[in-house]
Amino acid sequence: MGPSSLFWLLLWSPIFHLTLSTELRTFVKIKEGSWNEGQRTCVEGGGHLVTLHNRYDVQLIHKLINEPGASAYLGLHEKQDAHRSEWSNGEEMTNWTTEASITYEQKCVAIQNNEWREQPCNEKNYFMCYNASEYQLIEQKKDWCEARLYCRKHFTDLVSINNNTQNEEALRRGANRTFWIGLKHDNYEWEDGQCSTFREGITIRYKSKGCAHQSKDKVILDSCDSGKDVICMQGDTRITVPTDPLTWEEAYDYCKKNHDGLLFIRDQDEQLEVEKWLNATGVPGPVWLGLRQSRVLGFWFWSTIDQVVDFINWRDGPPELPLSYHCGAIDGRGTWSDVKCQTKLPALCIEDMYSTTD
Structure with a gap:
């Protein structure tokens, strides 16, 4: 019996333990x-x-x-305090009425034309973060949850507005743009x-x-x-795929700006999880990884974490100078290959799903 079979057998046994080291x-x-x-x-x-x-x-x-x-x-399950609207920081909003409490829709609040307006939370808007008492409009379009995660990673949280002074400051900083604030209504929550x-x-x-x-x-x-x-x-890390094919440099910049970088694979456990993901989702390969080659010294490294590649899964061994193409991709079966860096391919970004304030 191989390690993978033994792992699944243990999971189905009366004593259930998750022991994978991968993040x-x-x-x-x-x-x-x-x-x-x-x-x-x-x-x-x-x-x-x-x-x-x-x-x-x-x-x-x-x-x-x-x-x-x-x-x-x-x-996903119904909240014990369903029908309650709350700010991103967990404070209850007591004087906000919403039809979402009746229809069980997920609704979030944006400021548009200087008024609070409900919108589906999966719409893309600019958003406003805060640090202490300072508000900052972020001119990137994200859905409400993506905006909250960004604010918690780079600031404190999405902005909460509890009085007229704070509302006026948000309007001033917003400069007549449409942007998310931290108010959301959802009768359901994830465990x-x-x-x-x-x-x-x-x-x-x-x-x-x-x-x-x-x-x-x-x-x-x-x-x-x-x-x-x-x-x-x-x-705590999920894989996400940008909508459009990108060159390797474009993919590196996009994943770093919008997520937490291009995917890296450090060991056999992580390689197997990526293979399962590719097999289940049907994302066509090749797709970009965070693999890059030093054009001077010739070694391959993971650009996201600045780490020299240790574990490898190349088709024919590590591509070597001067015949290599310098950027690394993975196909639908999990095999790595070098590809010309200017080729436009889908990319695999990684996203840390938990913020420091959670």
Whole structure:
């Protein structure tokens, strides 16, 4: 029995422990139970119920379920304090009324034409961060959760507005732009506390207490007590793909500016997780990694972490000067190759999902 088979056998045993060293998210299906039982099992194993961020996550879970008619619990569930609007820092907004509390929609607030207006949280807007009492308009278009993550990494948080003075300051800094502030309404939350605006294909059944389960590519919110498998995840880094093909330099700049850099692979565990991700999502290869070659010394290194490559998975061994193409990519099966750096390819960015204030 190989290490991979032994790992899965241990996960299905009565004592459940997640032991992978990789920081990339790993997904594991465990035994049937209620949502609460599954949540306890995931946490005891060092993980959480899974959070969905995009359609690639849905495809990964679909691949894990892999049985006709089967379904599995995810981390989305109805909040105990549903119908409550709150600021990004957790403070309740007591005098804000919203139809979202009735329709169970996720709504976020932007300032537009100097007025507060509800918008779907997955829309892209500029946004306003703060440090202490200083407000800063960020002229990058992000959805509400992406904006919150950016503010928490680079400032303190999305701005909260509690009086007329703060509102006037936000309007002054906003300079008649449309921008997110920190107010959100959502009757549902993810078990691990992550913020996600992804709601595509999620069906809510109003008469039942809401816990999410996925069957094939559909996500349904209904009973929390049905006997279902449970999907656990461990790791704080997810893979995301820019919309447009980019040169290697463009991909490096884009991933550094909008996420946490180009993907790097340090060992066999991380290589296997990337291969699972590529297989499940069907992202066509080759796609850019953070692999770059020194044109002077010839060694390959991970640009995101400034680390010389140790573990390798090249097709025919490390490409060497003067015949190499200097930039590294990975194909759909997980094999690395060197590619001309000016070639336009999709890229694999990494995103640390947890901010320092979470």
